[in-house]
Amino acid sequence: MSATVSNFNFGAVTPVAAYLMACLGAALGLRCTTRSLRRPHRKVGWLALGAVSIGCGIWTMHFIAMIGFSVQGALVSYDSMRTLLSLAVAIAVVAIGVFLVGYRGGTPANLAVAGMIAGLGVAAMHYLGMSAIHTNGTLRYDAVTVTLSVVIAIAAATAALWAAISIHTLWSSLGASLIMGGAVTGMHYTGMAAVSVHLTGQTVSIQPSASLLSFLLVMLAGPLAALLVAAVIVMFDPDMMLAHDQ
Template sequence: MSHDVLHFEMGAWLMVLAYLTSVVGCTLGLACTLQARHARAPKIRLAWLGLAALSIGGTGIWVMHFIAMLGFSTPGMPVRYDIARTILSAVLAVAAVFLGLLAFGARSRFSWWRLVAAGVITGLAVNLMHYTGMWAVQVKGEIGYHAGLVLLSILIAVVAATAALWFTAATRRLVHRFLAGLVMGVAVTGMHYTGMAAVRVNLDMAAPDPAGVEVFSFLFPVFVLAAIAMAVPICAVLMAPAPGERDEEPPAGTPEPHAPARSGIAVR
């Protein structure tokens, strides 16, 4: 039978916590992306993009998703999570975000087609993580989706992710970079709750209790590990020069702009 589910069993404050978690991860990840765009060495650029993908995909998307899922329940019925699928959703989130950021952050020069490609891939990465994470959800019955709301969730993620990346590239002002994180947080959180609104649960009272673990069993240690892991990109961003400073330094051997023209007489 079709059954209503709860998305805010612990209260609406959980949505605020999930959004703030996403904003922190996305803001830091976009800051790493900006550093990547101004890095000269390819290996350094890839390292920055890897940190960005870990921050956005790991904390901004994956951790946010399971914080929000604390409010999901089927009243009177158990909800469990398949650990292997849960881990897979984390790996896919980081890998897919990395591909999206690679399209955008591999070059310092702005390109509209790169922005659009990165926005589409990154937005789809949000959806990939969400629906893979929902694949891990086990209930006494089956979970289905409303097709129209699923498509809307994809559109929200792609548009907002593209806007966030544009804010990241359009300006170097700190306030705009923070705004990019807020917009990216909207992409992730808005997509999540739109996707959850699409959920249709058909419970079967005769079905066996679902296998797996409760979300509380793995979320707390994961949240602690995520906080520790975030220390790496935070320290990297704080210690790195401001974006664009490298471009202001003249390459070695280049005369200063005010240096007098050489006329065959050595200038000492």
């Protein structure tokens, strides 16, 4: 029996919060990349912080959005190890893309390779995170919609990497981060549109959302703390404090 699936169990709260987290990660990543170009002697540190910021932003976007995911007649829970593995994948693949453009430049060929790697990695993070779902049903995916979500992920990653090495002023970076956040969030909800659930067990009448919400909030604590630390480092960097980061 096919179940009714919702991605907006809490209305607009989760998609808006997810979008804002994607924007925050993108904005911090862009500022870190700008600093890596201005300070070659600290390039590794700034690029690494940028990769962590973007990766954590994408991952927190995904799982904040998943707070709004529900399946009528089914209990939903998550495998903690796969959930954490998806975080590691997000950071690792973004790091590959960021370091490629950080050290080899923004030539079309290099951007294409880096964007492909990062985009496929973001898509892998999404679907790995989805594979962590435990429910009394089978998740099925529409192949065409999944392919579209992967294409969006690659395009968003390529645009993000281009912006990271091409856009250096503060306000331009903020504008770019809003666009990037929209693209990444759009990829998530496109991927979720591909999902259908076929119930294989006994249906339930009540979804224990409190326990699920508690689990996801615990999982989100670490990445949110990492984004907070990155924000503090960026905000109190001498370039920002001396108003040179314009």
